[in-house]
Amino acid sequence: xxxxxxxxxxxxxxxxxxxxxxxxxxxxxxxxxxxxxxxxxxxxxxxxxxxxxxxxxxxxxxxxxxxxxxxxxxxxxxxxxxxxxxxxxxxxxxxxxxxxxxxxxxxxxxxxxxxxxxxxxxxxxxxxxxxxxxxxxxxxxxxxxxxxxxxxxxxxxxxxxxxxxxxxxxxxxxxxxxxxxxxxxxxxxxxxxxxxxxxxxxxxxxxxxxxxxxxxxxxxxxxxxxxxxxxxxxxxxxxxxxxxxxxxxxxxxxxxxxxxxxxxxxxxxxxxxxxxx
Amino acid sequence: xxxxxxxxxxxxxxxxxxxxxxxxxxxxxxxxxxxxxxxxxxxxxxxxxxxxxxxxxxxxxxxxxxxxxxxxxxxxxxxxxxxxxxxxxxxxxxxxxxxxxxxxxxxxxxxxxxxxxxxxxxxxxxxxxxxxxxxxxxxxxxxxxxxxxxxxxxxxxxxxxxxxxxxxxxxxxxxxxxxxxxxxxxxxxxxxxxxxxxxxxxxxxxxxxxxxxxxxxxxxxxxxxxxxxxxxxxxxxxxxxxxxxxxxxxxxxxxxxxxxxxxxxxxxxxxxxxxxxxxxxxxxxxxxxxx
Numbered sequence: 001x002x003x004x005x006x007x008x009x010x011x012x013x014x015x016x017x018x019x020x021x022x023x024x025x026x027x028x029x030x031x032x033x034x035x036x037x038x039x040x041x042x043x044x045x046x047x048x049x050x051x052x053x054x055x056x057x058x059x060x061x062x063x064x065x066x067x068x069x070x071x072x073x074x075x076x077x078x079x080x081x082x083x084x085x086x087x088x089x090x091x092x093x094x095x096x097x098x099x100x101x102x103x104x105x106x107x108x109x110x111x112x113x114x115x116x117x118x119x120x121x122x123x124x125x126x127x128x129x130x131x132x133x134x135x136x137x138x139x140x141x142x143x144x145x146x147x148x149x150x151x152x153x154x155x156x157x158x159x160x161x162x163x164x165x166x167x168x169x170x171x172x173x174x175x176x177x178x179x180x181x182x183x184x185x186x187x188x189x190x191x192x193x194x195x196x197x198x199x200x201x202x203x204x205x206x207x208x209x210x211x212x213x214x215x216x217x218x219x220x221x222x223x224x225x226x227x228x229x230x231x232x233x234x235x236x237x238x239x240x241x242x243x244x245x246x247x248x249x250x251x252x253x254x255x256x257x258x259x260x261x262x263x264x265x266x267x268x269x270x271x272x273x274x275x276x277x
Numbered sequence: 278x279x280x281x282x283x284x285x286x287x288x289x290x291x292x293x294x295x296x297x298x299x300x301x302x303x304x305x306x307x308x309x310x311x312x313x314x315x316x317x318x319x320x321x322x323x324x325x326x327x328x329x330x331x332x333x334x335x336x337x338x339x340x341x342x343x344x345x346x347x348x349x350x351x352x353x354x355x356x357x358x359x360x361x362x363x364x365x366x367x368x369x370x371x372x373x374x375x376x377x378x379x380x381x382x383x384x385x386x387x388x389x390x391x392x393x394x395x396x397x398x399x400x401x402x403x404x405x406x407x408x409x410x411x412x413x414x415x416x417x418x419x420x421x422x423x424x425x426x427x428x429x430x431x432x433x434x435x436x437x438x439x440x441x442x443x444x445x446x447x448x449x450x451x452x453x454x455x456x457x458x459x460x461x462x463x464x465x466x467x468x469x470x471x472x473x474x475x476x477x478x479x480x481x482x483x484x485x486x487x488x489x490x491x492x493x494x495x496x497x498x499x500x501x502x503x504x505x506x507x508x509x510x511x512x513x514x515x516x517x518x519x520x521x522x523x524x525x526x527x528x529x530x531x532x533x534x535x536x537x538x539x540x541x542x543x544x545x546x547x548x549x550x551x552x553x554x555x556x557x558x559x560x561x562x563x564x565x566x567x568x
Contacts, residue, residue: 004369004474009370012366012369012370013370015366016363016366016367016370016377019363019377019381020377020380020381023380023381023383023384023442023445023446024380024383026384026387026392026395026396026399026400026442027383029395029399029400029408030391030395030399033398033399041406042404042406043406044405044406046406046408046411090290090291090294091291093286093287093288093290093291094287094288094291094292096287097283097284097287097288098288101280101283101284101287101288102280102284103280103281103284104281106284109288109292112292112295113295116295116299116300118550118551118554119299119303119547119550119551120500120503120504120550123503123504123523123543123546123547123550124299124302124303124306124543124547125523125526125527125530125543126306126526126530126536126539126540126542126543127302127303127305127306127540127543128298128299128302129530130302130305130306130309130318130536130540131297131298131301131302131305133318134318146294146298147298148298149294150291150294150295150298150299152295152299155291179278179283180278180280180283180286180287181278181283181286184287205385205386208388209387209388209389209390211388211389211390211506211507211510212506212507212510212523212527216527216531227388227390227391227507230388230390230391230394231390231510231511234390234393234394234397234398234511235511235514239398241398244394244398245394245395245398245399248391248394248395251388251391252386252387252391255386255387256383256386258386259379259382259383259386263379263382266382267378267382267450270447270450270451270454271450271451271453271454272454
């Protein structure tokens with residue numbers, strides 16, 4: 001590449017710095033309001049920082065029984081982990097079967113899986129709710145978790161990935177006397193940890209952030225997830241601003257940690273697969 | 278173990294789930310859509326196409342399709358242009374690239390609920406202490422009621438910026454990956470042929486080389502706009518100002534417990550998305566192997 005003139009380099013950095021400030025501004029607002037008193041948030045004279053940091057707001061969020069926030073955090077954590085383990089397990093095995101195990105009807109089955117990609121899960125929420133309510137799964141963990149485990153998209157991504165997996169490695173395992181299951185667990189999975197990590201990180205984030213499905217199925221407040229609880233706080237008759245912002249702040253902490261430690265996998269996953277969390 | 282049992286062992290659980298939680302619901306919903314089903318998920322009375330006819334009369338369902346159209350017309354081009362621009366900028370710098378990329382990507386960690394909360398209660402709060410109104414007051418502008426103002430419809434600004442903030446980082450990464458796959462030799466060859474750096478190389482090398490990525494970005498973006506629910510629900514609730522299809526369906530199925538009309542609506546939306554996907558496929562060849 002040729003070198004750019006200095007004024008152009010400066011202009012690029014200036015544009016990026018302005019964009020970065022805009023992107024980080026909402027985080028700052030969340031932090032500022034979470035550690036303020038309501039009086040300071042609604043004050044006529046806008047202050048950049050709260051005059052004293054209200055760490056007591058953390059305890060207040062958990063003490064308010066109407067939001068059920070502690071329970072919601074536990075629910076979300078359990079749902080996110082269970083959903084991720086289940087999705088990755090089911091779709092990696094399905095993807096491996098579609099990529100590697102010879103079977104007469106594999107092609108029609110593959111098309112049947114592809115067909116589900118055409119209909120976005122959000123469009124099927126009414127139909128899915130009908131089945132879940134028939135199963136008596138409304139207001140249950142299995143009602144929130146199980147129906148979303150079967151991601152045709154994730155299975156498709158695993159299939160594409162396994163198609164490019166080096167066959168020689170699998171052959172070596174076969175010579176050592178391993179069957180399909182042995183080859184998959186002892187050779188394919190250990191050699192694909194990066195891809196598994198990428199898909200897992202993306203699934204955890206989308207599971208933690210999903211809103212419509214847990215809202216529809218988890219109607220009882222004991223089943224609320226963090227997002228449903230936040231939404232309830234936000235639309236309540238009387239809003240405690242500092243409390244809502246503190247709850248929002250707490251809700252993003254796990255994901256920001258995931259970001260800090262696993263960003264490499266996340267970026268790799270997005271870049272390779274083009275899917276959203 | 279032979280191949281066939283192994284295939285079922287690997288594929289069976291997944292396929293069973295797909296049948297139970299994707300195909301069966303859709304089939305059931307298809308049946309319900311021709312029936313009256315109020316307060317029950319059992320078909321009560323066969324009404325033929327009546328549910329569909331009801332929905333396609335001028336009314337909230339058609340309004341919701343119109344809302345989606347406006348939303349897509351705003352959000353899809355904006356997301357495309359801004360994410361491409363930022364990705365190109367990132368690709369051109371050498372220092373602190375990872376820092377900027379992380380800053381743009383970080384909002385992806387937030388949910389639409391959290392973002393809506395910040396937008397509604399802080400930035401675009403219609404009263405004096407809202408950040409936007411604070412800044413405008415420096416210029417002597419009166420308070421603007423961002424979410425309830427109809428003329429001009431400022432709520433679109435709120436809805437669009439929430440989504441841009443949340444999803445730009447994701448598309449920036451996609452474009453960045455696409456940009457980094459372009460061979461530097463192409464640019465070298467263009468310089469030798471006398472192309473000027475800047476717009477010319479962008480127009481004749483970068484853009485064509487990004488064709489696959491661009492189509493993916495547009496399509497993913499369109500589908501994501503079609504699925505909009507969270508920010509509309511949390512910013513505007515059941516407001517008639519802007520109620521996209523899923524919000525309409527939610528209130529039909531959940532509040533009114535009218536599963537006949539809800540199912541018919543879901544069928545119409547499914548048909549639309551299939552049409553759009555097939556049309557896109559025709560036009561752009563999305564899904565064909567990269568050449």
